[in-house]
Structure formats: structure tokens, C-alpha cells
Amino acid sequence: MKKRRTVAALVLAAVALALCSVRPEALAQSRRPVARRSSSAVEHAHESTGLFSYMTVERAMIAVCTERSNDPLGSAPIDVMQARPSMDVDDPEVVAGAERAQRLLPLAKKYAIASLRGLATEYGVPAWRVNAAAARMQAVTQIEPDMDLRDNAIVYSDDARTIYFGTIFLIGLPSEEGMISVLAHELTHLGDGPRDLLHPLFDLIGKRASNLTGLEITGRRPEELTCDVVGARSVRSYIERAPSNDTVARRLARGVEHNCVTEDETDEYHLSPRSTLRAVFAVNPALARAIIGGTSDDTGSTSIKRYQPSRVTTSPSRAAGTHPHHRLR
Numbered sequence: 001m002k003k004r005r006t007v008a009a010l011v012l013a014a015v016a017l018a019l020c021s022v023r024p025e026a027l028a029q030s031r032r033p034v035a036r037r038s039s040s041a042v043e044h045a046h047e048s049t050g051l052f053s054y055m056t057v058e059r060a061m062i063a064v065c066t067e068r069s070n071d072p073l074g075s076a077p078i079d080v081m082q083a084r085p086s087m088d089v090d091d092p093e094v095v096a097g098a099e100r101a102q103r104l105l106p107l108a109k110k111y112a113i114a115s116l117r118g119l120a121t122e123y124g125v126p127a128w129r130v131n132a133a134a135a136r137m138q139a140v141t142q143i144e145p146d147m148d149l150r151d152n153a154i155v156y157s158d159d160a161r162t163i164y165f166g167t168i169f170l171i172g173l174p175s176e177e178g179m180i181s182v183l184a185h186e187l188t189h190l191g192d193g194p195r196d197l198l199h200p201l202f203d204l205i206g207k208r209a210s211n212l213t214g215l216e217i218t219g220r221r222p223e224e225l226t227c228d229v230v231g232a233r234s235v236r237s238y239i240e241r242a243p244s245n246d247t248v249a250r251r252l253a254r255g256v257e258h259n260c261v262t263e264d265e266t267d268e269y270h271l272s273p274r275s276t277l278r279a280v281f282a283v284n285p286a287l288a289r290a291i292i293g294g295t296s297d298d299t300g301s302t303s304i305k306r307y308q309p310s311r312v313t314t315s316p317s318r319a320a321g322t323h324p325h326h327r328l329r
């Protein structure tokens, strides 16, 4: 907490300094061509932009987790789900969750494919790759609840039509937005498939997120991060087309808020949940701004007081398979 405050204070000081130092110069030298600005001034402006986006990301993380805690349909955080007992597939809540997933699957396919197309254009990935992945995603038709999967969803490369859902996970995602995000995540794994169709995109997004956040994003993590980015973007597309009485911020938050954990632990495949949030917002500043800009009434200054930065554990203390939406093979 203390460290964060210090960083925030430094950022404010740097921004204030930048504003103070630019203004008189701009007034005094208003007739000078822009090209004559000194290189140090340019560097300073660049650095300020970086600081602004850092603040945007941090504020969006606070906003998401505040929305989650006030939302009757908020997703359960990953660490809370992990602590719950497994539910039987016949439990009415599980049945309702599976029906919700099955009903939203066509929409999730549509928006996940559209998000991938947008990302491919943005990152310069050949269209044939997304077209081939989209064909695989269109073939997914089944949701299969599985008690033993607990708080995970899993897809198997030799069963390209089915997304398997742990019963705890089905119950932990009561909102349509939360469900669409997880479905889009799993669909992205299935779209990638055994030919690794989407790996060039995974690598580019992983590198960009790493450059922006300083996080080490290697191994399977670029893929998991990209699946989460597709999930968050799919929710945004869904919200634009399906009106609701809930605020845009609350609805956008549902796409990522299962990462609002207290125990911020990681495994060998994923970034920690809070690092995932940070990376998703770093590569989607527009999403971060939309969440900050569209917060509900009770997310003013009080939300900052309520925010408890969690302890960061970097050791892979979590056993593989206990994290949501793994692809095992």
C-alpha cells in the first residue's frame, strides 16, 4: 500500500512538473517550429504518457474490483472458488449455470471471432490464421458440466466440439458477461488448436504486455493472456449490442473480475490473477478508460480506501489444474 502511494505521488509530481515546464515554454516560443523542440522535451513527454497509462491501469483495477464487490451478479474471485466444495452436476444452480453457458455459446462464438479478427488486424497477423481458427470455433456446440473440474473450464484438442466446465466455475459466474468472457477464452484455445494457428498473435500480445508492464510473459502465458484479452473484448462487443440497466463499468468489470483475488498466486501456465488484470488493461487502454469512465455511484474516492493490494507470490505454489480454464492438452 505504502509503495503504491509513493509511486502515485511520484507520478503526480512528474505530471505536475511536466505541465509546469511545458507551459511557459509554449507561450514564449509559440512561433517556433515544432521540430525545434529539444529531444529531452520529447523524451519527457513520452515518459509522461507512460505514467498516465500506468495510472489508468491501476485505476481500472481498483474500479473493477470495487464493482465486483458491489454487484449482486459479480463473479466469484478465483481464490474464493478454489476454497468451495464441489457441487453435483444435478444441483439446480449447476444446471442453471450449464444452461446459461449453452445459451450464450453462440454469442460468445460470434464475439470471440470478431475480437480475434480485430486483434489480427491490429497486430498484423495474417487473416488466414484467424479464418481457420474461426472455423474451428464455429464447430464448438457443447457445454459439459464436470464435478471433478471444480473451478476450471477445460478444452481438449481431440474433442473440438465441447467446453468442459467445473461445477464450481459454472456457479461462480452468475452474469452473462462473466460467462461470455470465459466461453470466449476457451473458444480461443480451441480455435488455436493443434496447428497453433494463433501463436503469432499470442507472441505479439505477450511481448507488448511485457513491454508495457515489465512482467515476464513467457511459455504458455502469452496464450492464456490472449485468451483473457479476447474474453474482455468479447464482453465489450456484447454490451454494445445488448442493453441493460446495469452500468457499462459494472458489465465490463464482469468480464475480468474473477481475477480480483486476495491470494494473488500464480502457476506455470498463467500470470497471477492480478498481473493478468494489469496486463489485459495495459494492452487495452480503451477498455481501462471505459471502466474508469463508466463507474457507478459508489466508486468515487471511497473506492480507493477500500482497495487492499494483495500480497504477490511469484513462486509457482499452485498445483497445475487448480486454476480456471486450463487447456490440459
Ligand SMILES: [Zn+2]
Pocket (backbone or CB within 6 Å): 192, 193, 195, 196, 197, 199
Ligand atoms: Zn497452440
Ligand SMILES: [Zn+2]
Pocket (backbone or CB within 6 Å): 185, 189, 224, 227, 324, 325, 326, 327
Ligand atoms: Zn486458458
